[in-house]
Amino acid sequence: MLQKERKTLPIYHYREQVLRAVQENQVVVIVGETGSGKTTQIPQYLHEAGYTKHGKVGCTQPRRVAAISVAARVSREMGVKLGHEVGYSIRFEDCTSEKTVLKYMTDGMVLREMLSDPKLESYSVLMVDEAHERTLSTDILLGIFKDLVRLRSDLKLLISSATLDAEKFSAYFNFAPILRVPGRRYPVEIHYTKAPESNYIDAAIVTTLEIHATQASGDILVFLTGQEEIETVEEILKERIRKLGTKIGELIVCPVYANLPTELQAKIFVPTPDGARKVVLATNIAETSLTIDGIKYVVDSGYSKMKWYNPKTGMESLLVYPISKASAMQRAGRSGRTGPGKCFRLYTINSYQEDMEDNTVPEIQRTNLANVILILKNLGIDDLLNFDFLDSPPQELLRKALELLYALGALNQVGELTKVGRQMAEFPLDPMLSKMIVASDKFKCSNEIITIAALLSVGNSVFYRPKNKKFLADNARMNFYQGDAGDHIALLNVYNSWKENDYSKQWCYDNFIQFRSMKHARDIRDQLTCLVERVGIELTSSLCNLEAMKKAIISGFLLHTARLQKNGSYWTVKHPQKVHVHPSSGLAQVPKRWVIYHELVLTTKEYMRQVTELKPEWLFEIAPHYYMLKDVEDLRKKMPRVAGRPWLKT
Numbered sequence: 001m002l003q004k005e006r007k008t009l010p011i012y013h014y015r016e017q018v019l020r021a022v023q024e025n026q027v028v029v030i031v032g033e034t035g036s037g038k039t040t041q042i043p044q045y046l047h048e049a050g051y052t053k054h055g056k057v058g059c060t061q062p063r064r065v066a067a068i069s070v071a072a073r074v075s076r077e078m079g080v081k082l083g084h085e086v087g088y089s090i091r092f093e094d095c096t097s098e099k100t101v102l103k104y105m106t107d108g109m110v111l112r113e114m115l116s117d118p119k120l121e122s123y124s125v126l127m128v129d130e131a132h133e134r135t136l137s138t139d140i141l142l143g144i145f146k147d148l149v150r151l152r153s154d155l156k157l158l159i160s161s162a163t164l165d166a167e168k169f170s171a172y173f174n175f176a177p178i179l180r181v182p183g184r185r186y187p188v189e190i191h192y193t194k195a196p197e198s199n200y201i202d203a204a205i206v207t208t209l210e211i212h213a214t215q216a217s218g219d220i221l222v223f224l225t226g227q228e229e230i231e232t233v234e235e236i237l238k239e240r241i242r243k244l245g246t247k248i249g250e251l252i253v254c255p256v257y258a259n260l261p262t263e264l265q266a267k268i269f270v271p272t273p274d275g276a277r278k279v280v281l282a283t284n285i286a287e288t289s290l291t292i293d294g295i296k297y298v299v300d301s302g303y304s305k306m307k308w309y310n311p312k313t314g315m316e317s318l319l320v321y322p323i324s325k326a327s328a329m330q331r332a333g334r335s336g337r338t339g340p341g342k343c344f345r346l347y348t349i350n351s352y353q354e355d356m357e358d359n360t361v362p363e364i365q366r367t368n369l370a371n372v373i374l375i376l377k378n379l380g381i382d383d384l385l386n387f388d389f390l391d392s393p394p395q396e397l398l399r400k401a402l403e404l405l406y407a408l409g410a411l412n413q414v415g416e417l418t419k420v421g422r423q424m425a426e427f428p429l430d431p432m433l434s435k436m437i438v439a440s441d442k443f444k445c446s447n448e449i450i451t452i453a454a455l456l457s458v459g460n461s462v463f464y465r466p467k468n469k470k471f472l473a474d475n476a477r478m479n480f481y482q483g484d485a486g487d488h489i490a491l492l493n494v495y496n497s498w499k500e501n502d503y504s505k506q507w508c509y510d511n512f513i514q515f516r517s518m519k520h521a522r523d524i525r526d527q528l529t530c531l532v533e534r535v536g537i538e539l540t541s542s543l544c545n546l547e548a549m550k551k552a553i554i555s556g557f558l559l560h561t562a563r564l565q566k567n568g569s570y571w572t573v574k575h576p577q578k579v580h581v582h583p584s585s586g587l588a589q590v591p592k593r594w595v596i597y598h599e600l601v602l603t604t605k606e607y608m609r610q611v612t613e614l615k616p617e618w619l620f621e622i623a624p625h626y627y628m629l630k631d632v633e634d635l636r637k638k639m640p641r642v643a644g645r646p647w648l649k650t
């Protein structure tokens with residue numbers, strides 16, 4: 001059955017052309033409409049043609065969900081067990097084995113893999129998929145692969161893209177040939193709102209219900225910006241449908257977002273039963289990474305979440321940001337794959353024409369580069385100013401990243417990698433988290449710190465706070481706060497209590513803790529334990545020594561310090577900016593003179609999340625090269641020391 005389906009995909013007619021192009025050229029660029037079969041079919045064609053006899057075919061994906069879902073699909077098409085011949089690898093989850101010949105993985109994982117296999121010698125073909133997404137890791141990979149193909153004449157490189165950036169990729173790789181796979185495309189009718197919507201969430205709900213009530217059969221795809229929003233819309237839609245009772249047909253609501261548990265992912269691909277309609281609530285993950293058959297209507301909020309890093313303040317925020325025209329076109333196109341479609345844009349035609357950029361700014365130009373620079377330095381790529389980027393990052397971003405790595409002790413005064421920097425690179429974490437772990441060695445509390453790091457890595461999903469039980473949930477949460485030890489230690493207490501209760505699910509329910517997040521944190525913790533041993537950090541505990549734990553945390557997050565002001569708000573210490581303690585923090589009601597935070601979130605205000613108190617003198621005890629007494633004594637004299645770091649000057 002699946003074999004027959006494979007033959008109906010547009011790319012099937014280009015099978016021989018693809019294989020010939022790969023045989024005759026080392027680098028090939030492939031462009032094809034989303035859903036034409038690039039991701040699922042090309043690796044299989046290569047396998048069938050024998051390219052996996054002397055190495056694996058690796059296919060990179062910008063998103064974890066896509067890597068898992070596509071690998072699952074391909075393993076079914078090939079009739080093998082997932083993790084055997086076909087596998088995937090994402091951060092903290094390796095589902096491959098000795099047998100694996102087709103490997104789907106996130107672009108970030110390939111970079112990590114290069115730390116142990118710099119020439120990627122276990123691969124015979126690499127396919128950089130979804131290259132048009134221009135994630136930071138994809139851009140870096142393209143730069144590295146450009147060199148790698150010179151070093152390894154036996155390696156084949158494919159770059160696949162859903163949009164028209166093909167010429168740019170081709171030119172970058174010495175005018176590699178471009179193969180175009182025309183997709184099926186039916187006309188899409190586009191509707192705009194007459195006036196701007198004040199609330200796109202409400203508008204999305206109303207529009208979805210209207211489509212359901214008035215339009216012919218066919219599934220709906222709604223583009224929203226994130227998990228919380230999707231969960232809200234899911235809840236409201238279900239409630240409204242319930243109230244409408246039998247007056248209206250069945251509406252099956254399926255959410256899709258980056259952290260969606262694997263077991264729920266399969267649900268979005270289940271064909272809709274006759275008489276019912278499916279509505280998929282998705283982030284921009286469904287823009288090009290995932291193809292869901294049967295979609296006939298698209299509702300486009302016009303927004304997505306984007307990371308923006310401000311090099312002036314060193315702050316990174318995840319912002320709800322207007323999408324580009326290119327994204328809007330992609331979104332609309334999702335409705336016209338199997339027949340004529342309709343796209344309802346929740347913005348005006350004027351706003352489309354006037355306010356939206358043509359293309360999304362590549363991530364490399366708007367994000368914190370410290371993580372990839374640490375990896376590049378570990379790969380021996382030192383001369384970043386002359387690295388051949390597809391689009392160069394602004395100098396300011398490069399300089400800021402080097403400064404952060406210097407502050408963390410990963411680079412020395414002349415910008416060379418230190419032992420600490422090498423240890424840090426072993427951890428698949430942000431540099432601040434990995435530094436916190438490396439530093440825990442000195443403070444003899446690595447056991448506690450890796451627990452905290454694992455919990456911080458699962459995101460803000462440890463505590464469960466249902467709308468109708470907020471009071472009970474908040475009370476339960478406060479049990480984990482001893483005195484005013486802060487949020488980091490509270491997380492540690494949650495984990496240790498759970499462990500004392502034999503990792504029980506019931507215990508989680510009783511304490512308003514999300515069991516799934518805890519299980520995930522436990523997995524991550526196990527992996528971090530192995531890595532800690534590998535880099536030669538001793539596993540030690542000092543549960544009673546609060547100061548030691550705090551000092552380890554500060555060693556990683558020394559740039560995230562803030563000081564209380566008379567009016568109750570806080571100012572960050574370096575590059576002062578006004579911030580507030582997030583209401584969910586245990587320290588929200590107990591102001592502390594000095595605090596350290598894990599991250600900032602911008603909602604109505606700039607909030608610090610996961611906050612812990614510190615003593616200012618610890619700052620120059622821990623980072624005398626970065627903090628000076630006067631930083632701490634007088635905020636107005638806030639100049640960081642620049643002397644002795646010539647590589648930081650432009």
Ligand code: ADP
Nearest residue numbers: 034035036037038039040041069073269291293
């Ligand atoms: P492209 O990479 O060109 O966008 P894909 O290879 O991802 O196309 O998709 C080809 C077809 O495979 C699509 O029709 C899609 O519906 C189907 N498909 C992909 N992944 C899955 C999955 N996890 N479950 C069911 N069908 C899938």
Ligand code: MG
Nearest residue numbers: 038039288289
């Ligand atoms: Mg694809």
